[in-house]
Amino acid sequence: MSLGEKELRLQKQMGISKLLARLLLKRGVSTPEAAAEFLNPNENSIYDPYLLHDMDKAVERIQDAVVGDQKITIYGDYDADGLTSTAVMYEALEQIGANVNYYIPDRFSDGYGPNMEVYKKLVSDGTELIITVDNGVSGYDEVAYAQSHGVDVVITDHHELPDKLPEAVAIVHPRHPDKNYPWPNLAGVGVAFKVASALLEDIPQELLDLVAIGTVADLMPLLDENRALVKFGIMALRNTQRPGLLALLANAKINIDDINEETIGFALAPRLNSLGRIQNGSTGVELLTTLDEDKAKQIASRVESLNTRRKELVATISKQAFQKLAEDETEHLVNVVAGKNWHEGVLGIVASHLVEETGKPSLVLSINDDGNIAKGSGRSVEAFQLFDAINGHRDLLTSFGGHHMACGLSLEESKIGELQAVLDNEARKQQLDLNKKPQLEIEQTIEADEVSLDLIEELKQLAPFGADNPKPIFSFTNYSVQSSFLMGQEKNHFKMSIRGKRAPIDVIAFSIGTHGQQLVDNAENIEFVGELATNVWKGQTKIQIMIKDFCLNAAEIPRIRINDLRSSKLTASLLRTNGEFFFFNSTVYSKLAGYFKSNAKIIVGLDKLPERVKVDNLVVVDCPPNLESFGTLLNRIEFEEITTILYPYKPVFLTGMPTKEEFGKVYRFAISHKNVDLKKDLNKLADYLKIKKDLLIFTLQVFFEVGFVKIDNGLMAGSSSRKRINLKDAPSYRARQRLLEAENVLLTSKTAEFEKTIFQFITV
Secondary structure (H helix, E strand, O other), X not given: OOHHHHXXXXXXXXXXXXXXXXXXHHOOOOOHHHHHHHHOOOHHHOOOHHHOOOHHHHHHHHXXXXXXXXXXXXXXXXXXXHHHHHHHHHHHHHHOOOEEEEEOOOOOOOOOOOOHHHHHHHHHOOOOEEEEEOOOOOOHHHHHHHHXXXXXXXXXXXXXXXXXXXXXXXXXXXXXXXXXXXXXXXXXXXXXXXXXXXXXXXXXXXHHHHHHHHHHHOOOOOOHHHHHHHHHHHHHHOOOOOHHHHHHHHHOOOOHHHOOHHHHHHHHHHHHHHHXXXXXXXXXXXXXXXXOHHHHHHHHHHHHHHHHHHHHHHHHHHHHHHHHHHXXXXXXXXXXXXXXXXXHHHHHHHHHHHHHHHOOOEEEEEEOOOOOEEEEEEEOOOOOOHHHHHHOOHHHEEEEEEEOOEEEEEEEHHHHHHHHHHHHHHHHHOOOOOOOOOOOOOOEEEEHHHOXXXXXXXXXXXXXXXXXXXXXXXXXXXXXXXXXXXXXXXXXXXXXXXXXXXXXXXXXXXXXXXXXXXXXXXXXXXXEEEEEEEEEEOOEEEEEEEEEEEEEOXXXXXXXXXXXXXXXXXXXXXXXXXXXXXXXXXHHHHHHHHHOOOOOEEEEOHHHOOOOEEEEEEEEEEOOOOHHHHHHHHHHEEEEEEEEEEEOOOOOOOOOOOOHHHHHHHHHHXXXXXXXXXXXXXXHHHHHHOOOHHHHHHHHHHHHHHOOEEEEOOEEEEOOOOOOOOHHHOHHHHHHHHHHHHHHHHOOOOHHHHHHHHHHHHHO
């Protein structure tokens, strides 16, 4: 049967549109029976738990422990999958009357997976059966110790299987080589749920909300059994009575009726993960299982604070990591970056940021106070098998575990260089091509008039979306642009209205960086692809297209020559370059005016720039205040050659932004002192507060703008306020942030990367 015939059969027998039939076929769903199960999973979509390896042995040993009132300890993990796995197993065992407790390893003292010292303590404390969830297969020695001391271990796990498996009573694992389970991609919580189902002799629907959270959080493929578990789990979440989940949702300002896979991935999972990342994950299990509403609210409030702290740490360490990469003169296929006492809990997120920005597999390591052990996390790209690359070099490491796209490891600091060489060599062996960018899968090209609320509702039948079942992305034809503009406080989001013959449709792109004005000016020439969505405002539902990628269909850009003369010092010879000089800052020009030839062509400021001007060689003397200004310059002047000096008049990239602690220190001083003579005592004040002078001046300027201080003729007095004020709203704060971004992109990059940036500005 041809593809077209299969499509027509699905369309007719399922009563669905041609588009939905085509999307199902792309997902490997080719028969009406398979389509019915995909669109509407049922209990038969969930496999018999006894198809899993050693399930019978696991159930028998657990039942013996319950009958004998033996002390059972669940050994979990500190991420969202591990916490939900622990909660599922704990609640199931409580239901059958087990004498059960749980242990969540501390990320910082215990590390991931089985820990020998913890196992010894569990044995000495009287545990008679250990059940691992979301870990265990890497604990050969730990399991051997427990078994030798009369404590049995039942392993339930889903991670990569090592060559040598522990000699446990049972290993319940969906990819165990001795049993062919129909769906090998269960999350840790999925495996725990299967054990719970076997113990309870039924599908425990009250646990499905936890299964959905753990499965989505661990980025497991949302097909087959996982799809059924998550779809049912989301239904359960919308009706959950768990005080902990209700408190988390309230703090995240999420309506329970709106919960979907995105809610889990972007709101619930990060909050649960913040516990293990910043403190200890044990309270996460308590949050998920408690019936005490007051306790749930207390823990949820603590989680919210930790999640905020997590974001701050990620921002700080990411900035430092990018700086270290910029300082490395050697080109590597894999990023390996290490810093002193970086918070271990967020290194995986920082590694993900490095991957997103550089397109390279990345390892981020923290070196401890003793300076001899580096511990961290790695994240990869689809084309590079990170686990395989490192697995053959375990002799370099003190600990290691992971899978294709992620890993955790530790090693002696002295071996970091050797690890870098190994990874670069493995990348060459795997023929990693960094020029080959990930491609978006475009489902189909559709006309603007085909987009409707009915179509969007029909496409929702494919949800839950996630790994291996992405949201459909479309390209669009037969429309005209009605309007376009930038929005948001930083004007870094783009919106345009398009129209076929029917109603207009909003098209939105978030965080477009420097491309904003170019998109507005050339909206008619934008070619874009995006996802279909809706926006509800004041009871009205509007269609939106969320742009996932775009380009400008402009004429071919002529070859240009780039002279990279970037310098933090200006010399007379630099100012004798042949060409037309451009200054962003009039102050810089006024200081240098006397060094130019009398016939030199000079433009000062974007506001003095003609609408369109053509020059042979554009000489950009100083650094722009923001990337948008640089983009505007390059697109308003036509040139065949560009010489970039980009002198930073008052650079900020070396000092960055004041920390939260520095802001607090200056604020406490300001509100407790009056008539401080800044003209006379500024240097003394900087020394006293132990803050760099330029950061102090900037901080006081921000405080002045938001009303925290008053400055009259150089005399400063604090002005306390009970009103909640966001310092990031101050004009000086926003300006420095944008200058910092411009300097990091334009001044710290290597020549090849810098040239690429210039071409991106010209071509979008």
